[in-house]
Amino acid sequence: MLLNRLKAGGPAIAKQGILVAFILFMIVFSLMSDRFLTADNIMSVFRQSAIIGVMAVGVTIVVIGGNLDLSVGSMLSFATVLVVDLHDKIGPELAIPIMVLATLCLGAINGFLIGILRLNSLIVTLGMLSAIQGLVLIYSGGQNVDIVDQRGTWFAIFGRGSVLGIAAPILIFGLMAIIFHVIMSTMPFGRKVYAVGGNPTASVFSGIPRSRVVFTTYLISALCVAVAAIILGSRVMGSQNNVGQGYELQVLAAVILGGTSLLGGAGSILKTVLGVLMLAFIQNGLILMGQPYYTQWLVTWVVIIVAVWLDVAAKRGRLFSPIA
Amino acid sequence: MSDQQEPALRLKGIVKTFPGVRALDGVDFEVMPGEVHALLGENGAGKSTLMKVLAGMHQPDEGQIIIAGKPVRMTTPIEAKAQGVVLIHQELSLVPEMSAAENIYLGELPLKRFGRVDWTTLFERSNAILKRLNCNFRGEVTVANLSIANQQMVEIARALTVDARVVVFDEPTASLTDAEKVVLFEIINDLKARGVGIVYISHRMDEIFTLSDRITVLRDGAYRGTLTTADTDEDEVTRLMIGRSLDLSRDTAEHSLGEVVLEVRDLSCAPLFKKISFSVRAGEVVGFYGLVGAGRTEIAETLFGLRSPDSGEILVDGSPVQINAPADAIKLGISLVPENRKEQGLVLSMNCRDNMTLPQVQNLTTGPFVSSGAEIAIFDKYRDKLEIKTPSWRQTTRVLSGGNQQKIVIGKWLSMHPRVLIVDEPTRGIDVGSKSEIHMLLRALAAQGYAVIVISSEMPEVLRVSDRIVAMYSGQIMREFTAEQVTEDSLVQAISGIRTSEVA
Incomplete structure (x- = not known):
């Protein structure tokens, strides 16, 4: 049966493309470096992927809803700078809720422009990307911010703490992924996001409040950024003005690698998690092999192209398509 | 149509398989010059596949394509066009931002030296074709500004850039008004008078009986027979098409009206x-x-x-x-x-059940979760009631036939008890x-x-x-x-x- 499906152009493999590629990479890297498959290394990769991962959860939901969010990178800069700066001024118990609210406001702007006014999400969030970066610089006056008493604050537990030997960032990432996976796959809201992303017109004709659904996806994305900012600020205990620069592309790469369709209506949070881990392991593996860090960008790009190709091939039922 | 005349196009024993499906199973088909030959069959009977084979988009696994007496192999639509076979698509395939003339000669624009477009020749030639079609617009017009019917004319004009032997019309009237249809039929008759062989695909019986000389019926990818239009009636054609006869009478059963x-x-x-x-x-x-x-x-x-x-x-x-x-x-x-x-x-990417319960998904919950059991119960009820044919509720609606898709939409609302x-x-x-x-x-x-x-x-x-x-x-x-x-x-x-x- 497998052979038959292979003959048909390989969709059997292609459908699980991400998983197969993931396993292949793991095998190759573990052969090339004996440190790769150690518990220590794996844990550290998990921990490092948590920030991208939490953000990717939100962006996956936006993309399933048929839109893009490129503003998450500079939104992360904004949220991290804000929470770190306010920490020493008003204490963490006030800094965190204020930062979360402020970040949600940014998400609401995205949601209003894209959901309610129906503007193109690529243009809106690309604009927000630079607008928010500007906002950060205005707020901080170009100064990097630090938390002075790094040992005495409970704020440290989010980035540096651990429960039962598992680092807090990993737990937070896991929790966020599970919560939103459950929402997306078993709750009415999730169903509506898939419907709106799959066919906005038909959703409206079925009485689904399309504008509100899209608006909410951007709030969720902003919430995820706020959570990522707590992990990042707590781990670093300080923040540069442009700490989130380039994160939007890594996040989007993970989402695409996880097989979420950029056309909307299809995708899965758990597969995004796989995409996040795969990117993280590739980057880690390349470093262990002694490659300079910038090689990872080249390799990442190749991996994404192959993933997209296999995805398209699976839909077409063959690897090459002479006529559209 | 005399016996010694050579068909403009002849398909012999065409077989085409896709993974798991035998889409065409030894189909024979021919069009004489100056004949309108209607091709009929239910959705999924193989009409579109046959036409794609004819247009060089699919290669047949077995069988022969014979044009004007010579067996040919066509691997691209351009090659098919060079052989004089032109397909006019059901869905318009024009570039809306370009002029009508550019669309007419798309892929084969007349060129000057260094690959520059020869605009003068382009507009001259396309305006000549549009005039032949009695169109009241010129080749310089941007396609997006044309009505659907005129866009269809551009699509037809495309067919006339070569000396077409065979023109295939695939559901051409789907988006035309009655007045526009009349113009289309005139053009078809005009082409016919010039000795072009016409293949006409449509679901509308009245059109087929007005236009065609012969009717060939496909069912489940197989050839079911060819009828001469003058000697047959809708009943016989339908029986050939669906394998049973159809009750077309009005249901006059009286039922009392309410408030x-x-x-x-x-x-x-x-x-x-x-x-x-x-x-x-x-x-x-x-x-x-x-x-x-x-x-x-x-x-x-x-x-x-x-x-x-x-x-x-x-x-x-x-x-x-x-x-x-x-x-x-x-x-x-x-x-x-x-x-x-x-x-x-x-939502074509969603499965049958989810589509059917979409408007009420907010209320079909146990706790915060969508109740899968309640959803499946609704789906099963209306699948049986409306006789929806689908292997399972997990099937995406994209692959269902038009009739079954429509029943899902109807079921969606009936389940809300409107x-x-x-x-x-x-x-x-x-x-x-x-x-x-x-x-x-x-x-x-x-x-x-x-x-x-x-x-x-x-x-x-x-x-x-x-x-x-x-x-x-x-x-x-x-x-x-x-x-x-x-x-x-x-x-x-x-x-x-x-x-x-x-x-x-």
């Missing part, structure tokens, strides 16, 4: 429709008949909360209501099966067999007490399902007929804007 459920008073929405008044009773089917653009769909959209009216009243069960969004309409028990199934009716069911073009693009099933279903629903509004541009359909018929012209109601009063003539007059004195 007025929906009433509309002086509803206006400039410039789409004005002063619309009508009412629908429980157990009644009211047909809305008129030309495309007469305002029927817009009225339906207003009743469903997708447009807001300028003035007028909507009453449900005798009390005035405000409908600002589809959610309001749904709450009042008004539901709409929209005109365009694939764009407005279904009072009023508005059905816009219920059988567009649906094959004959499923068509009559849907007609019977609409009658049956009325008998169960639903108030049903059917909007249709097909007269036989309106005549068959309606208890009363509202004829519309240019945003106004011209006349109302009861099923007993109505005649085809008076109906045509009414929708063409001709006022006749009311006959008692």
Whole structure:
């Protein structure tokens, strides 16, 4: 049966493309470096992927809803700078809720422009990307911010703490992924996001409040950024003005690698998690092999192209398509 | 058609398989020069695959394509065109931002030295072709600014850039008005007179019987026979197509009418429709008949909360209501099966069950979670009730046939127990067999007490399902007929804007 499906152009493999590629990479890297498959290394990769991962959860939901969010990178800069700066001024118990609210406001702007006014999400969030970066610089006056008493604050537990030997960032990432996976796959809201992303017109004709659904996806994305900012600020205990620069592309790469369709209506949070881990392991593996860090960008790009190709091939039922 | 004449095109024993499907199973087909040969079959019978083989988009696994006596192999549409075989697609495949002339010569623009486009020649040649087609626009016009019918003309003009031997029309009238159809038929007859062989694919029997010389029927990818149009009738063709005969008579079973459920008073929405008044009773089917653009769909959209009216009243069960969004309409028990199934009716990437329960998913919960059991129960109930053919609720709706897709949309609303069911073009693009099933279903629903509004541009359909018929012209109601009063003539007059004195 497998052979038959292979003959048909390989969709059997292609459908699980991400998983197969993931396993292949793991095998190759573990052969090339004996440190790769150690518990220590794996844990550290998990921990490092948590920030991208939490953000990717939100962006996956936006993309399933048929839109893009490129503003998450500079939104992360904004949220991290804000929470770190306010920490020493008003204490963490006030800094965190204020930062979360402020970040949600940014998400609401995205949601209003894209959901309610129906503007193109690529243009809106690309604009927000630079607008928010500007906002950060205005707020901080170009100064990097630090938390002075790094040992005495409970704020440290989010980035540096651990429960039962598992680092807090990993737990937070896991929790966020599970919560939103459950929402997306078993709750009415999730169903509506898939419907709106799959066919906005038909959703409206079925009485689904399309504008509100899209608006909410951007709030969720902003919430995820706020959570990522707590992990990042707590781990670093300080923040540069442009700490989130380039994160939007890594996040989007993970989402695409996880097989979420950029056309909307299809995708899965758990597969995004796989995409996040795969990117993280590739980057880690390349470093262990002694490659300079910038090689990872080249390799990442190749991996994404192959993933997209296999995805398209699976839909077409063959690897090459002479006529559209 | 004399016996010694060579066919313009001949397909012999064409076999084409796709993984798991034998799409074409030894199909024979031929077109003589100067003949209109209709190709018929239900959706999925293999018509489109056969035409793609002919246009060089698919390679046949077995069999021969013979053009003017010579066996040929064609691997691209350009090669097929060079052989004189041109396909006019069902869905327009024009580049809307370009001029008509550029579209006509797309892929083969006349060039000057250094690969520069020879605009003078391009416009000269394309204007000559457009003139031959009696088009009232020039090649310089941007395609996006043309009406659908004129865009179709551009598509046809494309076929005439070469000395076409065979032109294939795939459902050409799907988006044309009656007047535009007349022009199209003239062109087809003109091509025919020039000795071009025409392959004509359509679901509409009346067109096929007006136009064609012979009819070839496919069923399940296999050749079922060729009939001479003059010697056959719709009945025989249908039997060949669906393998059984079809009951086309009107369901006259009397059922008692209930109270007025929906009433509309002086509803206006400039410039789409004005002063619309009508009412629908429980157990009644009211047909809305008129030309495309007469305002029927817009009225339906207003009743469903997708447009807001300028003035007028909507009453449900005798009390005035405000409908600002589809959610309001749904709450009042008004539901709409929209005109365009694939764009407005279904989320094609979702499975059958999820599509059917979409409007009520918020209420089908146990705790915060969607109750899968409740959803499957609803799906099973309406699958059985409407006889939806699908292997499982997990099937994505994309792969279902048009008839089954339409039943999912109807089931979606029935499961909400509405009072009023508005059905816009219920059988567009649906094959004959499923068509009559849907007609019977609409009658049956009325008998169960639903108030049903059917909007249709097909007269036989309106005549068959309606208890009363509202004829519309240019945003106004011209006349109302009861099923007993109505005649085809008076109906045509009414929708063409001709006022006749009311006959008692």
